[in-house]
Amino acid sequence: MFASRQIKHCRACGAAVEYRIPADDNRPRAQCTVCATIHYENPINVVGTVPVWGEQVLLCRRAIEPRYGWWTLPAGFLELGETIAAGALRETDEEAGARIELQELLTVLDVVAAGQLHLFFRARMLDTTLAPGSESLEARLFYEHEVPWEQVAFRTVRQTLRHFFACRQAGVFTQYCGAVA
């Protein structure tokens, strides 16, 4: 489940917190028993891309857990100080070493159980130079019939790939926004 109820101490003063519903609120929050600071917990964002070269898409094979050895699209946590576009570009560079131009935001997927929102852009690869980073065992291009569906690391990646191929088949790229299937 999501990272709720894991706050034990106040990040401002270090004292113990208790989960209680503040006076002007309607759900339990971690509140410091000494300085009364309230610590909110909210979903965080994962941003990534579907890098495309002609008829092929780029996937990376994970060199880290979870899903070590499985295939994924370049993606990772959005950092403070960056836009979702900048984050998606950074992750694509870090995990695949790919040079891309971002296109539209293709999927916006709620992953409620993980406390995450996943956002994937379609992207045009500028060349086929790849330089997988430390989080990837390898990066390579796949035609649709080659995609190792049974070894795709995450549901949001599978859903984004399926949506991409369906849009390409239909000849028009629409956005899918909703819960992960």
Next chain:
Amino acid sequence: MFASRQIKHCRACGAAVEYRIPADDNRPRAQCTVCATIHYENPINVVGTVPVWGEQVLLCRRAIEPRYGWWTLPAGFLELGETIAAGALRETDEEAGARIELQELLTVLDVVAAGQLHLFFRARMLDTTLAPGSESLEARLFYEHEVPWEQVAFRTVRQTLRHFFACRQAGVFTQYCGAVA
């Protein structure tokens, strides 16, 4: 600026943290000097709606700081355990008491300086019954020429409203995704 560098104590054990770059990372993180837990800080999401009734849009006048007394679209922080659609519906209910049906995701706006991503859905109001909650002084419908632009609380709200009216004028609703202007 965004809420970085505000962690002083470890939420797991209460000991002091230090900002340092972990071995497998490339940016400073708050790390506990005792139990070594790393505390990541990431942007959070604000979700809201543009509720539409015929030619009019619904705005709420804020009963809280910041921007007390200024006008805004119904919006608020996405909570753990909910989808962005559920969050947008909840905020519209809490702030305006409006019954709506969500349509497409109209804007996705980076607010980098605040460490936030703002997401607004277009929405169809099901009736004109309104019941502003404790965070709103009032809620009412505005024709485009009536919108109090100089009293609109936030840039993302202003930009979302302008995008909505431009799309309506053009006869097609597209998504704007990018940095807040």
